[in-house]
Amino acid sequence: MSKALPKRDENYSEWYNELVKRANLAENSAVRGCMVIKPYGYTIWENMQRALDDMFKETGHTNAYFPLFIPKSYLSREASHVEGFAKECAVVTHYRLKNADDGSGVVVDPTAKLEEELIVRPTSETVIWSTYKNWIQSYRDLPLLINQWANVVRWEMRTRLFLRTAEFLWQEGHTAHATQEEAIEEAEQMLNVYASFAEEWMALPVIKGIKTPNERFAGAVETYCIEALMQDGKALQAGTSHFLGQNFAKAFDVTFQNKEGKLEHVWGTSWGVSTRLMGALIMGHSDDQGLVLPPKLAPIQVVIVPIYKSEEQLKAITEKVKALSKDLRQLGVRVKYDDSDANKPGWKFAEYELQGVPVRLAMGMRDLENGTIEIARRDTRTKETRSTEGLGTYVVELLKEIQTSLFNKALAFREANTHVADNYEEFKEILETKGGFILAHWDGTSETEEKIKEETKATIRCIPLDAQQEEGRCIYSGKPSSRRVLFARAY
Amino acid sequence: MSKALPKRDENYSEWYNELVKRANLAENSAVRGCMVIKPYGYTIWENMQRALDDMFKETGHTNAYFPLFIPKSYLSREASHVEGFAKECAVVTHYRLKNADDGSGVVVDPTAKLEEELIVRPTSETVIWSTYKNWIQSYRDLPLLINQWANVVRWEMRTRLFLRTAEFLWQEGHTAHATQEEAIEEAEQMLNVYASFAEEWMALPVIKGIKTPNERFAGAVETYCIEALMQDGKALQAGTSHFLGQNFAKAFDVTFQNKEGKLEHVWGTSWGVSTRLMGALIMGHSDDQGLVLPPKLAPIQVVIVPIYKSEEQLKAITEKVKALSKDLRQLGVRVKYDDSDANKPGWKFAEYELQGVPVRLAMGMRDLENGTIEIARRDTRTKETRSTEGLGTYVVELLKEIQTSLFNKALAFREANTHVADNYEEFKEILETKGGFILAHWDGTSETEEKIKEETKATIRCIPLDAQQEEGRCIYSGKPSSRRVLFARAY
Numbered sequence: 017m018s019k020a021l022p023k024r025d026e027n028y029s030e031w032y033n034e035l036v037k038r039a040n041l042a043e044n045s046a047v048r049g050c051m052v053i054k055p056y057g058y059t060i061w062e063n064m065q066r067a068l069d070d071m072f073k074e075t076g077h078t079n080a081y082f083p084l085f086i087p088k089s090y091l092s093r094e095a096s097h098v099e100g101f102a103k104e105c106a107v108v109t110h111y112r113l114k115n116a117d118d119g120s121g122v123v124v125d126p127t128a129k130l131e132e133e134l135i136v137r138p139t140s141e142t143v144i145w146s147t148y149k150n151w152i153q154s155y156r157d158l159p160l161l162i163n164q165w166a167n168v169v170r171w172e173m174r175t176r177l178f179l180r181t182a183e184f185l186w187q188e189g190h191t192a193h194a195t196q197e198e199a200i201e202e203a204e205q206m207l208n209v210y211a212s213f214a215e216e217w218m219a220l221p222v223i224k225g226i227k228t229p230n231e232r233f234a235g236a237v238e239t240y241c242i243e244a245l246m247q248d249g250k251a252l253q254a255g256t257s258h259f260l261g262q263n264f265a266k267a268f269d270v271t272f273q274n275k276e277g278k279l280e281h282v283w284g285t286s287w288g289v290s291t292r293l294m295g296a297l298i299m300g301h302s303d304d305q306g307l308v309l310p311p312k313l314a315p316i317q318v319v320i321v322p323i324y325k326s327e328e329q330l331k332a333i334t335e336k337v338k339a340l341s342k343d344l345r346q347l348g349v350r351v352k353y354d355d356s357d358a359n360k361p362g363w364k365f366a367e368y369e370l371q372g373v374p375v376r377l378a379m380g381m382r383d384l385e386n387g388t389i390e391i392a393r394r395d396t397r398t399k400e401t402r403s404t405e406g407l408g409t410y411v412v413e414l415l416k417e418i419q420t421s422l423f424n425k426a427l428a429f430r431e432a433n434t435h436v437a438d439n440y441e442e443f444k445e446i447l448e449t450k451g452g453f454i455l456a457h458w459d460g461t462s463e464t465e466e467k468i469k470e471e472t473k474a475t476i477r478c479i480p481l482d483a484q485q486e487e488g489r490c491i492y493s494g495k496p497s498s499r500r501v502l503f504a505r506a507y
Numbered sequence: 508m509s510k511a512l513p514k515r516d517e518n519y520s521e522w523y524n525e526l527v528k529r530a531n532l533a534e535n536s537a538v539r540g541c542m543v544i545k546p547y548g549y550t551i552w553e554n555m556q557r558a559l560d561d562m563f564k565e566t567g568h569t570n571a572y573f574p575l576f577i578p579k580s581y582l583s584r585e586a587s588h589v590e591g592f593a594k595e596c597a598v599v600t601h602y603r604l605k606n607a608d609d610g611s612g613v614v615v616d617p618t619a620k621l622e623e624e625l626i627v628r629p630t631s632e633t634v635i636w637s638t639y640k641n642w643i644q645s646y647r648d649l650p651l652l653i654n655q656w657a658n659v660v661r662w663e664m665r666t667r668l669f670l671r672t673a674e675f676l677w678q679e680g681h682t683a684h685a686t687q688e689e690a691i692e693e694a695e696q697m698l699n700v701y702a703s704f705a706e707e708w709m710a711l712p713v714i715k716g717i718k719t720p721n722e723r724f725a726g727a728v729e730t731y732c733i734e735a736l737m738q739d740g741k742a743l744q745a746g747t748s749h750f751l752g753q754n755f756a757k758a759f760d761v762t763f764q765n766k767e768g769k770l771e772h773v774w775g776t777s778w779g780v781s782t783r784l785m786g787a788l789i790m791g792h793s794d795d796q797g798l799v800l801p802p803k804l805a806p807i808q809v810v811i812v813p814i815y816k817s818e819e820q821l822k823a824i825t826e827k828v829k830a831l832s833k834d835l836r837q838l839g840v841r842v843k844y845d846d847s848d849a850n851k852p853g854w855k856f857a858e859y860e861l862q863g864v865p866v867r868l869a870m871g872m873r874d875l876e877n878g879t880i881e882i883a884r885r886d887t888r889t890k891e892t893r894s895t896e897g898l899g900t901y902v903v904e905l906l907k908e909i910q911t912s913l914f915n916k917a918l919a920f921r922e923a924n925t926h927v928a929d930n931y932e933e934f935k936e937i938l939e940t941k942g943g944f945i946l947a948h949w950d951g952t953s954e955t956e957e958k959i960k961e962e963t964k965a966t967i968r969c970i971p972l973d974a975q976q977e978e979g980r981c982i983y984s985g986k987p988s989s990r991r992v993l994f995a996r997a998y
Contacts, residue, residue: 043641045573045574045634045638046578046581046634046637047574047576047577047578047625047634050574050575050576051574052571052572052573052574052638053571053572054571055569055570055571055653058569058570058571058572059569059570061572062570078546078549078550079546079549079550079553080543080544080545080546080549081543081544081549081552081676082536082543083536083538083541083542083543083674084541084627084658084660084674085538085541085597085674086538087537087538088604088612088613088615089612090537091604091612091613092612092613098612098613103603103604103605104602104603105602105603105604106576106599106601106602106625107599107600107601107602107603107604107615108597108598108599108600108627109598109599109600109601109615110598110600111595111596111597111598111662112594112595112596112598112662113579113582113594113596113598113626114594121579121580121582121583121589122579122582122583122589124579124598124600124624133615134538134597135604136575136599136627143536143537143538146537147534147536147543150534156849162546166658167575167657167658169575171602171603183574183575183576185572358647
């Protein structure tokens with residue numbers, strides 16, 4: 017713990033950057049745009065992975081693994097896909113180095129040039145559909161419900177830890193179906209899985225919707241998304257699920273014989289969430305003291321700090337704490353007892369606040385004598401002293417309450433920061449003065465969408481799935497519109 | 508199920524290749540040397556990962572993630588490391604593609620050339636030690652016990668599914684310590700973890716030893732390894748753990764202030780196992796009928812097949828099977844009920860044999876009436892019919908017995924195929940007629956080791972940790988030797 021974090025309302029962006037570093041979540045590496053995910057940050061990601069993976073398996077998916085490299089020519093097979101993905105990417109051109117003649121190190125061996133360049137996958141539709149071609153012959157081979165956990169690379173020019181990095185970790189589901197209806201159901205199901213994960217695990221309320229054609233995934237017929245609101249009033253796309261129609265099946269000639277013996281092209285979906293979720297988690301809940309983590313994802317749910325003046329006191333406290341920790345662990349709670357003598361309790365308190373540990377217990381000699389313990393909540397920063405009797409059950413309930421409370425707080429924030437604008441002036445004023453989500457009418461054209469983006473930097477985050485039918489006029493063109501869409505400035 | 512597998516004693520190599528494909532474990536992709544790990548194969552890998560990851564965490568390690576790309580210059584920092592790793596690797600030279608002028612697709616944009624080429628990691632010592640430099644200042648920052656699960660790329664010219672592929676999946680542990688002694692203890696501890704995993708989970712006995720300088724990891728002071736014997740009498744290195752001394756700390760200038768306030772270089776280890784373990788697992792136990800999986804790693808531990816002539820019969824059997832499956836699941840058994848009507852029982856039996864499911868249960872109408880069920884073991888291919896009473900407990904015990912029995916069988920095979928050779932003629936004869944491990948005296952020089960390799964293709968797999976002190980003479984040079992080393996032809 018050195019100096020305090022920057023304050024959110026003074027410099028939100030600096031606050032985020034500093035928090036990511038100081039809470040030991042991630043840092044930039046020597047390779048431009050590639051991050052190192054540090055152990056504490058990675059443990060949160062592992063907890064996310066585990067929860068998501070369980071949800072994928074419960075919905076019938078299995079994991080597999082496809083190659084890191086994609087032949088360059090594959091990218092050109094699906095016309096709109098290549099436009100969206102082929103441009104900024106890492107290109108492997110050679111497969112060997114050799115010692116430099118001048119002894120200065122190693123250089124690329126010019127004789128080891130690949131006949132066809134390989135692209136480090138920015139996403140795997142092409143390589144996967146080229147494989148599915150061999151796996152799918154009959155309707156009996158469908159549906160194919162596969163997910164992979166992998167690293168991908170997109171050569172982003174402006175990067176920010178977790179939010180936008182050249183290399184990032186993600187999962188990408190790729191499914192193949194016999195009918196359009198089934199593929200759409202799958203895409204919608206996975207959108208719901210993502211929304212449940214965001215709300216139940218990350219404690220972040222999300223808006224489910226569909227993207228406008230402009231914002232659609234390159235190669236998709238429909239892109240579903242979940243959108244969350246960050247504390248600075250900017251939106252963050254937290255996950256997408258795509259109905260691919262028969263686009264990739266046609267590009268890679270993937271057909272199947274249906275029950276009637278007729279050849280048809282397969283219907284596809286793909287869906288993914290990435291380490292970007294870490295950014296959403298951090299920005300969704302944290303405060304000027306540091307990280308605030310929902311208990312379900314926290315690497316350490318409860319930290320116990322002893323307060324003592326002598327070795328003898330420490331020994332007495334430790335004995336009691338060990339019994340309490342054991343109870344907590346048996347109830348499935350992730351507990352850490354920090355009895356290191358390198359730092360004082362005050363330093364530890366601040367450090368665990370910075371790291372977002374949901375519950376802190378502190379025990380001193382008076383507590384030991386009275387059979388009590390001090391319990392501090394990270395989210396509300398409130399403290400109470402209570403009996404150690406039945407502490408386990410109490411803490412388990414408290415963790416649940418914190419989880420719910422974080423969600424409710426984020427929901428209340430989103431509700432307070434979701435505005436309705438009925439004309440362009442109002443729209444711009446809300447954007448400048450309040451930020452947040454803005455529900456407004458739009459004429460449905462890409463031209464209008466782009467103009468608004470150019471003039472205000474706000475984009476259409478989605479057309480909410482639960483949008484009400486409502487006659488109105490586009491805030492920009494005045495043309496008729498039948499429902500409001502969700503605008504915001506976004507990460 | 509089409510035609511039978513090739514037989515092991517007719518063409519071991521073809522048997523392996525066909526088995527990997529037909530049992531749906533993996534296949535070659537369109538990208539040279541890169542494999543697709545299919546869902547069934549990947550599930551076995553996931554089971555391995557989970558078990559290993561738990562063992563790493565129990566020994567105090569946490570996971571993190573480091574970049575895929577390594578700046579070319581990093582590889583030159585540790586002199587022997589660059590010799591071992593910098594040569595055959597994937598080199599990223601550009602970061603953008605553009606549309607070809609003739610509209611034929613995309614081409615590399617020559618203006619988007621990287622200032623310094625990036626290497627797709629063949630192993631991560633360099634990028635990790637360059638990071639550790641910033642993480643380590645004081646003895647209080649040590650030990651640093653980190654592991655990562657990742658993909659790595661080594662541009663192998665001759666590849667074989669799982670055994671040697673250009674891209675493979677692995678874990679790599681990288682630890683930093685204040686003393687030499689502690690680092691050596693760590694390297695030895697992880698060797699023991701690998702050995703326990705191989706023996707307890709994979710049911711494969713392994714020999715623990717150290718590599719000769721010739722076979723040492725590029726950059727290590729000492730390389731520990733576990734060696735397993737495959738059914739064709741060839742050895743397979745199943746895992747390595749390296750004591751790195753201060754080599755990488757010196758190359759990347761990683762120092763710490765010790766308790767006395769003096770600056771010292773940090774001591775390091777690294778250790779890894781990869782998807783190569785899949786090859787060892789397959790070759791260690793499988794037979795001419797297909798895969799044989801140890802129950803602890805099998806995706807499906809028990810398959811239940813109904814035998815029926817009418818829908819009504821199926822319904823009656825299914826009702827009973829559902830209850831039995833539920834019991835088994837509650838006991839933690841991974842069960843599949845295959846009631847699909849697409850295939851006959853005989854086809855299913857053969858298919859699950861091919862897939863190595865350890866236990867197959869079959870129930871027909873007579874069984875249903877008698878309250879019995881047929882139980883078939885995959886490993887011994889024996890069958891028995893017994894009461895469904897107490898079936899759950901019986902199956903749990905049977906799975907344990909199969910696990911032990913596979914290990915014992917592999918151990919007996921290894922013992923029967925470990926020979927002692929006292930002169931070069933004997934050595935060559937054993938190699939040609941029997942194969943297997945050969946314990947022989949060696950004079951300790953690289954020259955002799957290389958000569959023997961050139962002339963016989965046998966290499967020193969390791970100097971076994973439990974080798975007895977025994978005076979003798981090198982089988983090649985006749986020079987004195989104080990203990991036998993382990994030779995074999997190897998994968």
